[in-house]
Amino acid sequence: MIDVAVIGGGISGLTAAIELKQQGYDVKVLERQVCSGGNAISENINGFLMEHGPSTINAAMSEVHNLSKAVDLESSTVRLSDDVKHRYLVKKGELKGISTHPLGFLTSDYLSLKGRLRLMAEAIVPRGDNETGESIDQYIARRFGDEFSKRIMDPLVGGLYAGNADELAVKSVFPKLIEMEQTYGSVSIAALVRRLRGHVMPARRLYSWSNGVGSLPTALSVALSGNIHTxxxxxxxxxxxxxxxxxxxxQGKITAQAVLIATQPHVASTLLENVAPVGAEALGEISAPPLAVVFLGYKRAAVEHSLDGLGYLSASSENQILTGAQFPSSMFSRRAPEGYISLTGYLGGVRSPEIGQMQGKDLIGLAQDEFRDLLGVRGNCELSRVRCWSRGLPQYDLGHPARTSRIQNIPSENPDVFVVGNYLIGPSVGACVANARKVAESASSYLRLMRSAKSEGSSALPKNSRKYLQYR
Ligand SMILES: Cc1cc2nc3c(=O)[nH]c(=O)nc-3n(C[C@H](O)[C@H](O)[C@H](O)COP(=O)(O)OP(=O)(O)OC[C@H]3O[C@@H](n4cnc5c(N)ncnc54)[C@H](O)[C@@H]3O)c2cc1C
Structure with missing residues (x-):
């Protein structure tokens, strides 16, 4: 009998497995695909680096940096290029460039003068309830005004979370904003204080590795070799x-003292239906609409736009086909051959789940049409690839906080069952790593307690230790 069977070899499962292995436990990662990594796949196609899933890491989550150091990836870290000067938003069918400077929204006319004055008034909006049940849209409109919510937050949530700002819970998606409001009485004052203390601007905190974000699961898999079964x-x-x-x-059966489920929530739900039915039901309620990634490579001369930004996003009211796009060859060096550029378009999510039924060539056609209109792409693309994730990103909707409590309660009934994934504390790679490390620590506590119980001749966990094992 091994100590822990880790089911699922994405970033979450690999992180938990490496933590447990480092603590001396006998771990096996079981991964359905031929390669581990889950969403995090980077592919070099004739000098074009395509990110099928995550493309950037936010440096604010120090856990990823620590993990990458542990697997010797630090030296291949690549910072966001100095070519990234603007964030682009679609306004009336055209791209509007806004400086990445923190005051960019105030100096640009993307928002009306009234909208900008309301944005500045955030500093004097009274502090709200800490236990808010508001949607992102309600929260942002209350603090920063309705225009900021509809024109800035809606595109951000559509692009980053593949969701709708009026359906997602602010408490689950942006807990930091509530914390800032509660501590300083205002989010903008809190941001100003953080800036004065030397915090880096959000747009400049992004990084990757020279061979893409897929380098992280690759390095973790090497460190875990012998413990992974793909x-x-x-x-x-x-x-x-x-x-x-x-x-x-x-492939036979494995017996394990504990299981750590690191699959997508619908799979976790099926696997746990007889073991932890209440948690399994909550896992089965999490929706994750399909998401498509269209990657296109062009000769530089075929594109009129300067591409001096991360990419662009669009509000749902703009009725664009793509939720947004990235300019990979502007973001990081050596992402396209000399004289070429690359573009990535994102489609689907809650805004258009029907893309899950579409053919790859049609998705490419939709992205090409939009790039022609917004970026002035004139020539033919030299390279095109599509990745369609039938289940994209989990939706942290208004029912999510209650659902998460039911899921996080699983170990109080089943102290030997652990659950990790992108549906617990956030979908980003950083959140997955932070959550997986914490849960691995709980699994390690359980195994330690069991070892000491066994050495005292008992096969059961001491009763008062169960509460201690719940995720915090
Ligand atoms: C298109 C896209 C863009 C993104 N962009 C970013 C970004 O720029 N920055 C960022 O921080 N995050 C981004 N994310 C989010 C982030 O990549 C994911 O949330 C994260 O990688 C999820 O990791 P995970 O290990 O929790 O889940 P997954 O990656 O889904 O891994 C689950 C694993 O379980 C395996 N599995 C499933 N069923 C079984 C079974 N029965 N038996 C064995 N194995 C099984 C699967 O094959 C898979 O490998 C993006 C996500 C997507 C889809």
């Missing part, structure tokens, strides 16, 4: 009198 799909998890039996599709 091409192994787990079908069932059965509780036994001692530990679990993990049944795979055609």
């Amino acid at each position: 091409g192994v799909s787990v079908r069932k998890v059965r509780a036994r009198s001692q530990g679990f039996e993990v049944e795979t599709a055609g």
Whole structure:
């Protein structure tokens, strides 16, 4: 019997596994695909680097930096290029460039004068309730005004979370904003204080590695070699009198003292339906509409736009086909061959779940049409690739906080079952790493307690230790 069976080898599962391995536990990662990494896939195609999933890491989450240091990736870190000077937003069918400077929104006419004055008035809006049940739209409109919410937050939420600002819970998606408001009485004052203390501007905190974000799971997999079994799909998890039996599709059974489920929530729900039915039901309620990534490579001369930014986003009221796009060859060096540029378009999410039914060539056509209109792309593309994720990003909707409590309560009933993933504390790679490390620590506490119980001749966990094992 091994100590822990980690089911799912995305960033979350790999991070938890490496933590447990470093603490001396016998761990096996079972991954359905032939390669580990989950969403985090970087592919070099004739000198064009395509990110099928995550493309940037936010330096504010120091856990990823620490992890990358531990697997010797630090030296290949690449910072955002100095060519990134603007963020672009679509306004009336055209791109409007806004400086990435913190005062960029105030100096640009993207927002009306009234909208900008209301934005500045945030500093004097009274502090709200700490336990707010507001949507992102309600929260942002209350603090910064309706125009800021509809014209800035709506595109951001559509692009980053593939969701709608009026459906997602501010408490789940932007807990930091509530914390800033509660501490300083105003989000802008809090941001100013942080800036004076030397915090880096949000747009400049992004980084990657020279071979893309997929370098992280690749390096983790190397460090875990011998503990990872790819091409192994787990079908069932059965509780036994001692530990679990993990049944795979055609690759036999594994017995483990504890299981750590690191799959997408719908899979976790099926695997846990007989083991932890309440948590499994909550996991099954999490929606994740399809998301498509269209990657296109062009000769530089074929594109009129200066591409001096990260990319662009568009508010739902603009009715664009794409939720947004990135300019990878402007963001980081060596992402396209000399004389060429690359563009990535994102489609789907809550705004257009029907893309899940579309053919790749049609998705490419939609992205090409939009790039022709917004970026002045004139020539043919030299390279095109599509990745369609049938389940894109989990939606942290208004019911999510209650659902998360049911999921995080699983270990109080089943102290040997642990759950990690991008639906718990945030979908970003940083949040997945932070959550997986914390849960691995809980799993380690459990295994330690079991070891000491066994050495005292007992096979059960001391009763008063259960509460301690709940995720905090
Ligand atoms: C298009 C896109 C763009 C993104 N951009 C960014 C970005 O720029 N920055 C950022 O920080 N984040 C970004 N994200 C979010 C981030 O990439 C993901 O939230 C994160 O990678 C999820 O990791 P995970 O390990 O929790 O889940 P996953 O990556 O989904 O991994 C789950 C794993 O479980 C495996 N599995 C499933 N079922 C079974 C089974 N039965 N048996 C065995 N294995 C199984 C799967 O094959 C998969 O490998 C993006 C996501 C997408 C989709």
